Amino acid sequence: MTYGYARVSTPTQNIERQVRNITEGYPGAKIIREVHTGTDYYGRKEFQKLIKKVIPGDRIIFDSVSRMSRDAEEGFKAYQELYDRNVELIFLKEPHINTATYKEALSNTIAATGNEIADEYIKATNRVLMILARRQISLAFEQAEKEVLDLRQRTREGMITAKMEGQQIGQKKGIKLKVKKAAEAKKLIQIYSKDFLGNMSDVPLIKLCQCCRNSYYKYKKELRESESNF
Secondary structure, X not given: OEXXXXXXXXXXXOOHHHHHHHHHHXXXXXXXXXXXXXXXXXXXXXXXXXXXXXXXXXXXXXXXXHHHOOOHHHHHHHHHXXXXXXXXXXXXXXXXXXXXXXXXXXXXXXXXXXXXXXXXXXXXXXXXXXHHHHHHHHHHHHHHHHHHHHHHHHHHHHHHHHHHOOOOOOOOOOOOOOOOOHHXXXXXXXXXXXXXXXXXOHHHHHHHHOOOHHHHHHHHHHHHHHHHXX
């Protein structure tokens, strides 16, 4: 069975581009859609269901490695687990870390010669080849994680710069709150809330969203419910 896994972090993002990329090369793939942050590996219910469902010989197609995981440690662990279960993983944007490529690298070992000294060198060379293959996969997941960390850092720096330049972040005291469109507030919650991608607590984030307390918690509840429905 061939599965295609497509994931976005927020409901406002378009998931169909990933679906098109997957079905273009694998038109018969069964598409699994999910809306959840890639840094929360165990929180992605649809992905967890998928990796429990697959059997040896099945394959999973991803648009990119970041769709599988944005946590380097968990991503590599999942990769290794699925590889050991003989589940094929295909990454359209990073074909060099497909499990088929990894398997080929590990199988390209040098045969022993029967010469004790030469064989020790061969064993060491084979170990290095395996280490390099595994390291290449780890680097791909590390890069996906780094992209998230860089985005958070740029966001923090942008907020600090805006504050230094006198720009208002959040709502001024004494001014009546103006409720923004739900989609805009939800997007801010997804990016900045520590319950999703960011590290902000509720109180300052309510000010940033410029919405009332009740609306804020309503939006958070709706976001969680939308994740559970995928």
